[in-house]
Amino acid sequence: LWTGCMMRDIMLKAKPKNAARFVWMEGGDNPANGPYGTSVRLCWVMDPERSIMLAYKQNGSFLSPDHGRPFRAIIPGVIGGRSVKWLKKIIISDVPSNNWYHYFDNRVLPTMVTPEEAKKNKQWWKDERYALYDMAVQSAIWKPSNNETVTVDGEDDDNTVSVSGYASNGAGVRVGRVEVSLDKGRTWKLADIDYPEDRYREAGHIKLFGGLVNVCDRMSCLCWCFWKISIPKKELFVAKDIVVRAMDERMCIQPRDMYWNVTSMMNNWWYRVAIRKDGPNVIRFEHPVLANKKGG
Amino acid sequence: LWTGCMMRDIMLKAKPKNAARFVWMEGGDNPANGPYGTSVRLCWVMDPERSIMLAYKQNGSFLSPDHGRPFRAIIPGVIGGRSVKWLKKIIISDVPSNNWYHYFDNRVLPTMVTPEEAKKNKQWWKDERYALYDMAVQSAIWKPSNNETVTVDGEDDDNTVSVSGYASNGAGVRVGRVEVSLDKGRTWKLADIDYPEDRYREAGHIKLFGGLVNVCDRMSCLCWCFWKISIPKKELFVAKDIVVRAMDERMCIQPRDMYWNVTSMMNNWWYRVAIRKDGPNVIRFEHPVLANKKGG
Numbered sequence: 001l002w003t004g005c006m007m008r009d010i011m012l013k014a015k016p017k018n019a020a021r022f023v024w025m026e027g028g029d030n031p032a033n034g035p036y037g038t039s040v041r042l043c044w045v046m047d048p049e050r051s052i053m054l055a056y057k058q059n060g061s062f063l064s065p066d067h068g069r070p071f072r073a074i075i076p077g078v079i080g081g082r083s084v085k086w087l088k089k090i091i092i093s094d095v096p097s098n099n100w101y102h103y104f105d106n107r108v109l110p111t112m113v114t115p116e117e118a119k120k121n122k123q124w125w126k127d128e129r130y131a132l133y134d135m136a137v138q139s140a141i142w143k144p145s146n147n148e149t150v151t152v153d154g155e156d157d158d159n160t161v162s163v164s165g166y167a168s169n170g171a172g173v174r175v176g177r178v179e180v181s182l183d184k185g186r187t188w189k190l191a192d193i194d195y196p197e198d199r200y201r202e203a204g205h206i207k208l209f210g211g212l213v214n215v216c217d218r219m220s221c222l223c224w225c226f227w228k229i230s231i232p233k234k235e236l237f238v239a240k241d242i243v244v245r246a247m248d249e250r251m252c253i254q255p256r257d258m259y260w261n262v263t264s265m266m267n268n269w270w271y272r273v274a275i276r277k278d279g280p281n282v283i284r285f286e287h288p289v290l291a292n293k294k295g296g
Numbered sequence: 297l298w299t300g301c302m303m304r305d306i307m308l309k310a311k312p313k314n315a316a317r318f319v320w321m322e323g324g325d326n327p328a329n330g331p332y333g334t335s336v337r338l339c340w341v342m343d344p345e346r347s348i349m350l351a352y353k354q355n356g357s358f359l360s361p362d363h364g365r366p367f368r369a370i371i372p373g374v375i376g377g378r379s380v381k382w383l384k385k386i387i388i389s390d391v392p393s394n395n396w397y398h399y400f401d402n403r404v405l406p407t408m409v410t411p412e413e414a415k416k417n418k419q420w421w422k423d424e425r426y427a428l429y430d431m432a433v434q435s436a437i438w439k440p441s442n443n444e445t446v447t448v449d450g451e452d453d454d455n456t457v458s459v460s461g462y463a464s465n466g467a468g469v470r471v472g473r474v475e476v477s478l479d480k481g482r483t484w485k486l487a488d489i490d491y492p493e494d495r496y497r498e499a500g501h502i503k504l505f506g507g508l509v510n511v512c513d514r515m516s517c518l519c520w521c522f523w524k525i526s527i528p529k530k531e532l533f534v535a536k537d538i539v540v541r542a543m544d545e546r547m548c549i550q551p552r553d554m555y556w557n558v559t560s561m562m563n564n565w566w567y568r569v570a571i572r573k574d575g576p577n578v579i580r581f582e583h584p585v586l587a588n589k590k591g592g
Contacts, residue, residue, distance in 0.1 A: 021515060043345050043515055108547050110473050110486045129472040134546040171546060176425040177406050185553075190406045219317060219339055247555075250430040250467060251404050251562045252548040257481075259549060266547045 002074050003211040004055035007045045016042060016092045024097040025073050028086035037099030038106075040075060040082050040133065042092065049172050049220040051076055054087070060209030076222040077170040079132045081106040096128055106132040108261045118262045132266055135170030137254055139178055139227070139246035140271045142166065146287040149278055152237045160230040165271075167193070167227055167246040172220025176249040178227040182239035185256060185270070191229040191244075195221065237283055242273045298370050299507040300351035303341045312338060312388045320393040321369050324382035333395030334402075336371060336378050336429065338388065345468050345516040347372055350383070356505025372518040373466040375428045377402040392424055402428040404557045414558045428562060431466030433550055435474055435523070435542035436567045438462065442583040445574055448533045456526040461567070463489070463523055463542040468516025472545040474523040478535035481552060481566070487525040487540075491517065533579055538569045 007023070023045050026037035044050045053074045056063060063069040068085030075082045081101075096102065103125045113124055124130070142165045144150065150161055167175040174195070179188035200206075200215040207213075227244075236242070245254040258269045274286040303319070319341050322333035340346045349370045352359060359365040364381030371378045377397075392398065399421045409420055420426070438461045440446065446457055463471040470491070475484035496502075496511040503509075523540075532538070541550040554565045570582040 018513075041515055047343055047345070049339050049343070111475065111484050112486055129470065129545055132547065136547050174425065179407065188407050190408055217314075219337055249425055251428065251432050251555075252546075253551055253555060255549055255551055257552065259543075259547075 001059055001209055001211065001213065002053060002055040003057035003060070003209065004053045004071075004074070006048075007052045007054050007073070008048065010054065010090070011042065011045055011092070014092060019094045020092045022093050022096050024089070024091040024093055024099070025082075025084040025087055026089040026091075026099065027068075027084050028088040031101075033100035033104075035088070035099075036084065036101050037089075037097050038082055038084060038102040039093070039097035039099075040078065044075075049218050051172075051218060051220070051222060057209070057211070060211070077172050077220075078134055079106050079170075082133065096131075102131075106265065107263055108132055108259075108266050109263065111260050113262055115262055133170075135168065136266055136268045137167070137169045137173075137175060137246050137248045137252055138268045139167035139175075139244050139254065140165050141242060141244055141273050141287070144273070144285040146290055147284060149282050149284045150233060150236065152233045152281050152283065154281075159233050161233055161236055162228060163191075163231050163242060164226065164228040165244060166224045168224045169221070169246070169248045172218075172222055173252075174221035174249045175225050175246050176251070178244060178246045180229055180231070181243045181245075182231070182235055182241075184241070185243060185245075188245075189229060189231070191227040193225050193227045195223075195225045197221065197223040236275060237281075239275055241275055242285075243270045244272075245270045297355055297505055297507065297509065298349060298351040299353035299356070299505065300349045300367075300370070302344075303348045303350050303369070304344065306350065306386070307338065307341055307388070310388060315390045316388045318389050318392050320385070320387040320389055320395070321378075321380040321383055322385040322387075322395065323364075323380050324384040327397075329396035329400075331384070331395075332380065332397050333385075333393050334378055334380060334398040335389070335393035335395075336374065340371075345514050347468075347514060347516065347518060353505070353507070356507070373468050373516070374430055375402055375466075378429065392427070398427075402561065403559055404428055404555075404562050405559065407556050409558055411558055429466075431464065432562055432564045433463070433465045433469075433471060433542050433544045433548055434564045435463035435471075435540050435550065436461050437538060437540055437569050437583070440569070440581040442586055443580060445578050445580045446529060446532065448529045448577045448579065450577075455529050457529055457532055458524060459487075459527055459538060460522065460524040461540060462520045464520045465517070465542070465544045468514075468518055469548075470517035470545045471521050471542050472547070474540060474542045476525055476527070477539045477541075478527070478531055478537075480537070481539060484541075485525060485527070487523040489521050489523045491519075491521045493517065493519040532571060533577075535571055537571055538581075539566045540568075541566045 022039040024039040045052050055074045071087045072085045073083045107130045109124050167178050169175050178191040181188050200213050247253040254268050258267050276284045278284040318335040320335040341348050351370045367383040368381040369379045403426045405420050474487040477484045496509050543549040550564050554563050572580045574580045
């Protein structure tokens, strides 16, 4: 939970000109190519649903140096690289930031642009349409965890295994449904979804960490949600894998396949847990990546 | 081009209470289940980028009865069913519209909900997460048209065929790229995109049909765009089909496969034109659907 002021209020005081379109931010750090800087659209800053703020506290404590002391931007639903830390300058402009990192970081170049072409032709990096802002709809399986095993007692076993995970989306758009398949996407089951941030809405305007939780003033959904489904053991026993995909309220769905791109960013294809047979009545779950592991 | 007033200005005069979340609209018509009505989010109406208006003229003429005379809502980027015609009532509420058509029209139920289940269990229709608002990213091929033929003169023919079409998206989000494949999605070529509505931006605040074209006040992209690419004849000669897909600025991509749903709405899988051989050096293009044809 962040404490600070809405960047919208700062803009209202600054009274941007009619031609103003972008808010540039620049940090007080000094990496290889000068201070880190980037920009977002002014209309997003002005939209209360986007909840873009300038924060000085996190969970009630002043920001630690690692988290951007004394000031940082908080831009929910958008790739982290836009939430500039150690914020030193805010500039309002009619064009996007010209900072080195704004151009050469956080981009998804078209799939046919090879590493060689991307290196040779800098123009690919300057097309604002390929810049990453809003996160894409995403889901993953948490439980069963990697290498977890389940014993299936018999053909008529009707015990179930609880399969669960998280899903998230950008731009404040709610995850509308999460679906699970045991036959590589031929048929799907609907999972239940819990939206923890709705608890804050139900609670109303409460004081927490000396700040006001004001999530109830907006409809946008800016946090992860959690999904869960019970699957009969005997169905898992005959399946090759568990696949999950989410669809958002705008009916955008996670794609089946990866979108190859030179920066390897923003890929959100179906998450798959393989089911291995470990003996005649034991199955073992195998995740594609391991949390907290090197290379995971 | 529409003339009217912004619905936002009406809301500002109405001064909605803190708890207000939805704007209900009801028409003056009278179909089988009472007057047509639906609702959209109040925060969308308040967002200048959404450009939601109450119109009384179209291209400078008062609305014809077919187009909703005397007043209709214009809600760009959103499924047409929300732009209520013959508008008679506007109600501000904390909940979505309870109109029959709001529940039982314009929904994408989860893929495992069969027609029987949808008929039996009305609760599926009342979950607002399955209601359709913003359009999904979409693209199609216009040229070559259906049954058009091309003669390929020889193996070393380097003449090209111009392949073109349109792409569109909802929620004011720009189509970021359009890609074409000749090998069923294994590799892709990048098409050029033209955004005709940007012409209005470049022109500034001009008077047209007695109204002010004010598209230059916003960054959202609410109209179709057109794409084009030249493909060598000899590449088309050896290909089985031309497939097109679009990706939006949020990196949402058209899916490869359809999402089956009971209302058969909002499907936006890759558009495919088949290439047939009509003789030793003639190819013919075959579209999946025909414009202006019964059943097309």
